[in-house]
Amino acid sequence: MGNDDWNKQRVLEVLREAGVNPTSQRVEIGYALFSSCAHLSAEEIMQRVNADYPVVSKATVYNTLGLFADHSLVREVIVEPGKVFYDPNVSLHHHFYYVDSGELLDIPASALQIDKLPDLPLETEVERVEVVIRLRRCTAH
Amino acid sequence: MGNDDWNKQRVLEVLREAGVNPTSQRVEIGYALFSSCAHLSAEEIMQRVNADYPVVSKATVYNTLGLFADHSLVREVIVEPGKVFYDPNVSLHHHFYYVDSGELLDIPASALQIDKLPDLPLETEVERVEVVIRLRRCTAH
């Protein structure tokens, strides 16, 4: 997943289809994001984009990722204060979070089933159900 | 719930029982936290503690809340980038999050049931399963 031959032309098309004007900065950020199948922080994305020479500012990385999130091109995952991960997998799924290492791992939607939801407050509808399973290294042997 | 007659003496005892040295700053912060049944941010807690005159610095609020969390006196709930809520309810439960207003509402553990958990990665154990149901105001009439 994720590793299926991304190139900048394809990123450009995906952005256009999503209704995002494909500027060079956005294509670079999208390429860094989609061609990695990992859960990256804004900082890591900027490092990848600017690896050779400065291409985008940090502000643009944040604004662009926010824009991508609005257009469902990426999903923000928050597990710790002051740490947001950007997940290029926008299909329905959940996450393991390794408390010790700070790493994030996908859980396919089919591997977890919620069979009883509480009644919703009036006049509201569910946008999304987020499940994070926090894991730590076994203490018991 | 939460409104059951908190006073500073009782906070002091609770801190002592939890193994936290009950300094005056900690009692003030604990009192602000426990006597409110709401989900407060660090900022809001500081405002309450310092309402009349300066009692604690922001750094102490953060460090103290972190300490309380370590001793299971409070639970950190994270829903948005750069926004942590402190929940004095440390029993097992989940949350509704109102995307529009930024408010948080408790879901009792019994109102939501997960009947299938994924296999855990080797050498790990579950610390906690966090479920956040993101709600938005109905668009449909």
Place this chain on the structure above:
DNA sequence: GTGCGTGCAAATGTTTTGCATTAGT
């Protein structure tokens, strides 16, 4: 007096804003 525990000023890290510049018509 020594050493540990505590609180906070300052440093760091994260995210947002406002505006100068660019691109589109």
Place this chain on the structure above:
DNA sequence: ACTAATGCAAAACATTTGCACGCAC
């Protein structure tokens, strides 16, 4: 030329760190 969209420097905001002070022995 006028207007809207874009990128980024600087500002705002959130959190952590390092160290000075006070308290217990």
